[in-house]
Amino acid sequence: MGVGELSESEQVVLLSLVGLLARADGRVSEGEMSTLEELREAIDPSRFDRVRDAASSLDSPDAIFQAAGQVKRSEATQVIYGTLLGMAIPDTISENEAKLLERLATMWGLEGPLEG
Numbered sequence: 001m002g003v004g005e006l007s008e009s010e011q012v013v014l015l016s017l018v019g020l021l022a023r024a025d026g027r028v029s030e031g032e033m034s035t036l037e038e039l040r041e042a043i044d045p046s047r048f049d050r051v052r053d054a055a056s057s058l059d060s061p062d063a064i065f066q067a068a069g070q071v072k073r074s075e076a077t078q079v080i081y082g083t084l085l086g087m088a089i090p091d092t093i094s095e096n097e098a099k100l101l102e103r104l105a106t107m108w109g110l111e112g113p114l115e116g
Contacts, residue, residue: 001075003043009067012055015055016055025091077108085101
């Protein structure tokens with residue numbers, strides 16, 4: 001399963017989490033910008049603007065994590081988490097990024113980046 005196969009609501013969660021992760025360390029790196037461009041290409045062009053607008057309407061970390069908690073499909077959580085982890089790894093994972101990833105891993109029952 002890939003990003004293009006996520007439901008629209010799952011893509012909204014993905015984009016909102018990507019934005020949150022990109023801001024977690026106070027700067028947006030070249031690698032993070034590259035991930036954003038890859039997502040733009042992976043999401044159906046007919047729905048990208050709608051997904052982006054819905055993601056930006058989640059205006060706080062709590063709202064974003066509440067939406068993330070609604071993602072129940074294991075395949076979707078793995079795709080979303082894998083995208084976020086792939087985005088964070090090229091740079092040093094900051095403490096704030098690690099906390100975000102660990103919170104998601106716990107919520108979704110996944111192995112966190114700093115575990116095992």
